[in-house]
Amino acid sequence: MEKLTWKCPKCGYTFESEAGQAPPETCAGCKESCQFVNVTCYTPDCGFQGQDPRLGKPGS
Numbered sequence: 001m002e003k004l005t006w007k008c009p010k011c012g013y014t015f016e017s018e019a020g021q022a023p024p025e026t027c028a029g030c031k032e033s034c035q036f037v038n039v040t041c042y043t044p045d046c047g048f049q050g051q052d053p054r055l056g057k058p059g060s
């Protein structure tokens with residue numbers, strides 16, 4: 001099963017979920033409601049390390 005990597009833009013907390021599973025509305029890191037950003041690595045040039053470091057940066 002493909003995994004998706006999500007990141008909280010507020011505190012930087014990341015976690016993985018199964019593909020097709022929506023992220024929770026409340027962050028487990030900062031305990032606040034937040035909109036998780038999908039930072040799953042999709043492109044070969046990011047190394048497929050699970051998370052694309054170029055994604056999920058505040059202000060981008």
Ligand SMILES: [Zn+2]
Pocket residue numbers: 008009010011012013027028029030031032034
């Ligand atoms: Zn958070």
